[in-house]
Amino acid sequence: MDGRLGLGIDVGGTSIKFGLVSRDGTILRQHALDTHAERGPGAVLGRIVEGARLLMDSAETPIEGIGIGLPGVVNNQGEVAYPPNFPGWEVIPVADRLRPLLGTDLPITVENDANVAGYAEARAGNGSQDRNFLFVTLGTGVGGCIISDGEIWRGSGGGAGEIGHTTVDMNGQLCNCGARGCLEAYIGQRYMSALARERLDRTPESLVHAMVSSHGSLEPRLLDEAAVSGDRFARDFLAEMGVILGAGLASVMNLCDLHLVIVGGGMSRSEKYLLEPARRSMRMRALRSITGDMELRVSRFLNDAGMIGAALLAMERKHQVSKA
Amino acid sequence: MDGRLGLGIDVGGTSIKFGLVSRDGTILRQHALDTHAERGPGAVLGRIVEGARLLMDSAETPIEGIGIGLPGVVNNQGEVAYPPNFPGWEVIPVADRLRPLLGTDLPITVENDANVAGYAEARAGNGSQDRNFLFVTLGTGVGGCIISDGEIWRGSGGGAGEIGHTTVDMNGQLCNCGARGCLEAYIGQRYMSALARERLDRTPESLVHAMVSSHGSLEPRLLDEAAVSGDRFARDFLAEMGVILGAGLASVMNLCDLHLVIVGGGMSRSEKYLLEPARRSMRMRALRSITGDMELRVSRFLNDAGMIGAALLAMERKHQVSKA
Numbered sequence: 112m113d114g115r116l117g118l119g120i121d122v123g124g125t126s127i128k129f130g131l132v133s134r135d136g137t138i139l140r141q142h143a144l145d146t147h148a149e150r151g152p153g154a155v156l157g158r159i160v161e162g163a164r165l166l167m168d169s170a171e172t173p174i175e176g177i178g179i180g181l182p183g184v185v186n187n188q189g190e191v192a193y194p195p196n197f198p199g200w201e202v203i204p205v206a207d208r209l210r211p212l213l214g215t216d217l218p219i220t221v222e223n224d225a226n227v228a229g230y231a232e233a234r235a236g237n238g239s240q241d242r243n244f245l246f247v248t249l250g251t252g253v254g255g256c257i258i259s260d261g262e263i264w265r266g267s268g269g270g271a272g273e274i275g276h277t278t279v280d281m282n283g284q285l286c287n288c289g290a291r292g293c294l295e296a297y298i299g300q301r302y303m304s305a306l307a308r309e310r311l312d313r314t315p316e317s318l319v320h321a322m323v324s325s326h327g328s329l330e331p332r333l334l335d336e337a338a339v340s341g342d343r344f345a346r347d348f349l350a351e352m353g354v355i356l357g358a359g360l361a362s363v364m365n366l367c368d369l370h371l372v373i374v375g376g377g378m379s380r381s382e383k384y385l386l387e388p389a390r391r392s393m394r395m396r397a398l399r400s401i402t403g404d405m406e407l408r409v410s411r412f413l414n415d416a417g418m419i420g421a422a423l424l425a426m427e428r429k430h431q432v433s434k435a
Numbered sequence: 436m437d438g439r440l441g442l443g444i445d446v447g448g449t450s451i452k453f454g455l456v457s458r459d460g461t462i463l464r465q466h467a468l469d470t471h472a473e474r475g476p477g478a479v480l481g482r483i484v485e486g487a488r489l490l491m492d493s494a495e496t497p498i499e500g501i502g503i504g505l506p507g508v509v510n511n512q513g514e515v516a517y518p519p520n521f522p523g524w525e526v527i528p529v530a531d532r533l534r535p536l537l538g539t540d541l542p543i544t545v546e547n548d549a550n551v552a553g554y555a556e557a558r559a560g561n562g563s564q565d566r567n568f569l570f571v572t573l574g575t576g577v578g579g580c581i582i583s584d585g586e587i588w589r590g591s592g593g594g595a596g597e598i599g600h601t602t603v604d605m606n607g608q609l610c611n612c613g614a615r616g617c618l619e620a621y622i623g624q625r626y627m628s629a630l631a632r633e634r635l636d637r638t639p640e641s642l643v644h645a646m647v648s649s650h651g652s653l654e655p656r657l658l659d660e661a662a663v664s665g666d667r668f669a670r671d672f673l674a675e676m677g678v679i680l681g682a683g684l685a686s687v688m689n690l691c692d693l694h695l696v697i698v699g700g701g702m703s704r705s706e707k708y709l710l711e712p713a714r715r716s717m718r719m720r721a722l723r724s725i726t727g728d729m730e731l732r733v734s735r736f737l738n739d740a741g742m743i744g745a746a747l748l749a750m751e752r753k754h755q756v757s758k759a
Contacts, residue, residue, distance in 0.1 A: 244591075267693055269692065290685065397614075
């Protein structure tokens, strides 16, 4: 640790995380606020300012930069476009809007949330020894990031890495993007829950019924808990989802000649029941030039990856920097 | 044209093309030789030397570099690994092997054949005004190249752009790579011919029967000719293939945030009956952030793209250069 700090901010649909982060990815201080996305972009920016000021005022070491990860495409002008589940948000130059509110001349870096999470793994996490990999985050959506030669690969407009909307079955399940058979239409949490619920009706003996009754809803993590407890339905279902995930991953690895996948997000905890079948399916489907040294690893930073990556990116003053 | 020339060599499974090319992509002189791939790598290298010497000896302007496009992955050491349909060929450092045989100290550049073809379009062809696009070649195989910020994007080991082995239907048609439902397993010429033949048995009224009888085999270009002549079977079949192609393209554009596809190779001539349905299917399936300015164009250089791109790459002395 060299004493320098970045302020990393990860803006999610329900909460915003704020952290003071050192160059090696250590979080020195952190807190979270509700996003209040439903109150519109002005309110969200206000929450960012409120949470950021708290850490800026309390930092004992000077902060070198402020990094912000958000859902939605961050274009080459640093504008955040149409983040999903943020009503009223069109195209907003977040850094320019925040600067006067924060009253700072520190560099402010804005980047897509999956991109900053992948960057955390590249710089200080489980990909720090690798120049090229695919980062995938399994949450409500299925997001991703391509790390190319150690950097975030942004494609032509900043939207690269959208693995959730690659095809696994062009005539398959309808996705909310309008296409059929996107990876997210199977592995995204809402789809996975809906599909599991449908199947569960035909499996009265599964443990999952009781878990759903006590929990109120069928979240995918319950499936992992049931699988750990030996439930056959949950194990078979997660294995089936793993095979689909592996097919999607292999397709991307073939296209991009990537040999490593790092998986983050809520469902990355299901290593044995979801990721192990994914690994096998990926290995069976990838080109021979890739399978030799192919790996699938779980993220180091898990839910903190976005906050850490945003801070690291800001400290390196790369991408979408707004200077005073 | 500034008078400088590159020698571009495109090594295909049946013939090798040689050309003297200026910086703007004009071919000043060209010829071709049979590859004799079945005689092994030594014979192929011998043919390359024979054809290259012919142009080197006849060039009136000094040649600045020699570029070679070959099938197979060209790794980061400039070695050509397992080109498909080249028996006996394992991993060969082509530039190092050719240098003493050619007796030259010119830079020798070796790159994958789809990559050089895409590079020709990026530098002097239908993508010369665009910094980022996907190049796809529809031939025996389905190859491709990702142009990122004006350059070939090679992925971690030089194999990026393999769009033929991205998934369109994970439970679909078996591909010769071992996976199911790769784009190539539908759009690759052999698969397309086989599928058309199967369907044709149920369509005795099609014009294609007579064309196959006189031609001896069902090549996909016959389908385009039949479609142009008004044959319903051929039109429907190509439209179906176009929808599949469009699904594969949309998947890649979503992942890589690319807004332009340039299509080359034999079947790119079927603009109305194959590419137009592909364009529509792509538009229906791509993310909204992409569809606004999405385009599909036919290659400028068609079958000469590989030779031209190899020459241009050599003149710019980029990638895998072996220096004397």
